[in-house]
Amino acid sequence: MANPADGDRFDLVVVGSGPAGEKAAAQAAYFGRRVAVVDRLPDPGGTMVAGAVSTKTMREAALYLTGFTRHQIYGVSMDLRPDVLIGRLRAREADVTAMMTEAVRENLRRHDIAFVHGTARLAGDGAVDVDTPAGMRTLSADALLLATGSRPFHPPGVPFDEMDVLDSDTARALDRPLHSLVVVGGGAVACEYASIFLALGAEVTLVDRGSRLLPFLDAELSGLLRDTFRSFGMRVLPETSVTGVQRTPAGVGVETSSGEAITVEKVIFAAGRTGNTEELGLKEAGVATDERGRILVDERFETSVPGIFAAGDVIGPPALASVSMEQGRVAACYAMSIPFKQTVDPLTPFGVYSIPECAMVGLTEEQAQERDIDYAVGVARFKDNSRAAIAGATDGALKIVVGREDRRLLGVHMIGEGATELIHQGQAVIHFGGTLDYFIHSTFDVPTVSDSYKYAAYDCLQRMAAG
Ligand SMILES: Cc1cc2nc3c(=O)[nH]c(=O)nc-3n(C[C@H](O)[C@H](O)[C@H](O)COP(=O)(O)OP(=O)(O)OC[C@H]3O[C@@H](n4cnc5c(N)ncnc54)[C@H](O)[C@@H]3O)c2cc1C
Numbered sequence: 188m189a190n191p192a193d194g195d196r197f198d199l200v201v202v203g204s205g206p207a208g209e210k211a212a213a214q215a216a217y218f219g220r221r222v223a224v225v226d227r228l229p230d231p232g233g234t235m236v237a238g239a240v241s242t243k244t245m246r247e248a249a250l251y252l253t254g255f256t257r258h259q260i261y262g263v264s265m266d267l268r269p270d271v272l273i274g275r276l277r278a279r280e281a282d283v284t285a286m287m288t289e290a291v292r293e294n295l296r297r298h299d300i301a302f303v304h305g306t307a308r309l310a311g312d313g314a315v316d317v318d319t320p321a322g323m324r325t326l327s328a329d330a331l332l333l334a335t336g337s338r339p340f341h342p343p344g345v346p347f348d349e350m351d352v353l354d355s356d357t358a359r360a361l362d363r364p365l366h367s368l369v370v371v372g373g374g375a376v377a378c379e380y381a382s383i384f385l386a387l388g389a390e391v392t393l394v395d396r397g398s399r400l401l402p403f404l405d406a407e408l409s410g411l412l413r414d415t416f417r418s419f420g421m422r423v424l425p426e427t428s429v430t431g432v433q434r435t436p437a438g439v440g441v442e443t444s445s446g447e448a449i450t451v452e453k454v455i456f457a458a459g460r461t462g463n464t465e466e467l468g469l470k471e472a473g474v475a476t477d478e479r480g481r482i483l484v485d486e487r488f489e490t491s492v493p494g495i496f497a498a499g500d501v502i503g504p505p506a507l508a509s510v511s512m513e514q515g516r517v518a519a520c521y522a523m524s525i526p527f528k529q530t531v532d533p534l535t536p537f538g539v540y541s542i543p544e545c546a547m548v549g550l551t552e553e554q555a556q557e558r559d560i561d562y563a564v565g566v567a568r569f570k571d572n573s574r575a576a577i578a579g580a581t582d583g584a585l586k587i588v589v590g591r592e593d594r595r596l597l598g599v600h601m602i603g604e605g606a607t608e609l610i611h612q613g614q615a616v617i618h619f620g621g622t623l624d625y626f627i628h629s630t631f632d633v634p635t636v637s638d639s640y641k642y643a644a645y646d647c648l649q650r651m652a653a654g
Pocket of ligand 1: 202203204205206207208225226227228231232233234235238239240242305306307308334335336337355356376463466467498499500501506507508509510511538540
């Protein structure tokens with residue numbers, strides 16, 4: 188190991204500039220620490236910018252440019268030529284991605300954080316060797332934070348070297364208009380891609396080996412999502428596995444466990460991710476991992492080696508940008524002994540940007556049952572909501588789970604446009620220990636979709652009264 192030059196000595200060195208790394212670095216720098224962030228890519232931002240922001244932009248652009256879900260209401264649509272549509276969508280995605288990359292870069296600059304482009308490897312004694320385009324550099328620090336994220340899991344036997352066999356990272360590099368597509372998986376990323384491509388006019392088959400989409404979602408709403416997808420024309424095949432994929436003269440042949448052979452233009456595998464740990468030299472450094480290669484950490488996000496911390500996708504689920512950011516901030520506080528943020532809030536809201544959106548926070552009905560909680564539910568359907576009707580976004584519902592005895596709000600589950608924003612009202616009420624009565628007594632602006640909370644609460648009261 189080379190001796191680090193003076194300029195390469197820091198309080199904290201963060202490996203990875205995704206949401207965990209960026210926010211950890213900013214947290215430490217905000218409290219006056221000298222911080223460096225290393226990334227093997229020339230642009231900072233990680234999968235947050237390249238994955239989350241980019242797919243959400245594709246979704247927004249697809250909805251706007253095709254008028255999907257709205258054009259029946261007004262009887263008009265833009266009817267762009269498919270190649271023009273794809274060109275506009277890609278241009279918009281490039282603009283927003285560039286804007287968000289610059290926002291991360293500016294955040295690092297504002298906090299006086301050194302950004303080092305290169306691949307990092309642990310070098311012992313609080314140092315990392317960085318293979319930069321200009322040669323090797325050694326950075327050392329009082330503490331290191333590993334935030335190297337994840338990449339798509341590639342099931343064995345699938346020919347990912349074929350240009351039309353894609354994963355959750357390559358799927359967004361849409362090179363031409365698509366007529367037909369298989370999406371493999373039933374999680375958030377699979378549902379998002381399936382919806383986006385459906386909106387863009389492709390025939391989409393969603394093949395999911397699970398029995399229901401988004402297994403973490405309330406079962407009733409998961410069923411509603413499947414029905415909504417089907418009403419939009421998507422084929423949803425639950426409890427079905429892909430048994431073979433090969434190039435055929437007509438396209439890509441996908442064989443399923445039910446014996447069906449589906450020929451499509453492209454197939455996207457969006458089923459699982461795996462941690463980016465191989466290049467870090469974890470074994471040599473003594474950093475323990477689990478059987479899936481995820482870095483093991485304690486409640487302070489410290490690894491088995493004192494002074495080396497880890498956060499984000501590289502430590503495993505839930506693998507969300509939102510949670511990764513919080514983990515990074517808490518890890519930085521422990522690493523730098525900053526008494527500011529000691530825990531990650533366990534009340535995580537989950538948002539899925541399918542069409543329509545889904546969101547949840549707190550307990551599902553099944554979890555309430557499993558925990559032997561005496562509970563009641565209330566449901567408000569968006570078809571009865573004036574704002575949803577005005578917007579032509581009546582697909583969806585809001586469901587609340589409430590404790591019968593103390594009327595406390597335990598969970599909120601939602602499908603429909605704006606769900607990923609609206610969920611935070613429920614989150615706040617649960618967080619502060621609020622009850623059903625908050626929704627009954629509050630005046631909600633109308634017309635808003637938010638006032639569905641009130642009608643879900645009334646529905647819940649009625650069900651409780653009925654016994
Ligand atoms: C298509 C898609 C859509 C998504 N949508 C959402 C969403 O809507 N909401 C949400 O909350 N989450 C979403 N996610 C998940 C979210 O993007 C990740 O959970 C999050 O980015 C993880 O953050 P991270 O900082 O742990 O890692 P990453 O964002 O993966 O960043 C890790 C960084 O480390 C760098 N790196 C790796 N190894 C090294 C090394 N040895 N040396 C130097 N640098 C290295 C990588 O280049 C990368 O920049 C989505 C993911 C995908 C794929």
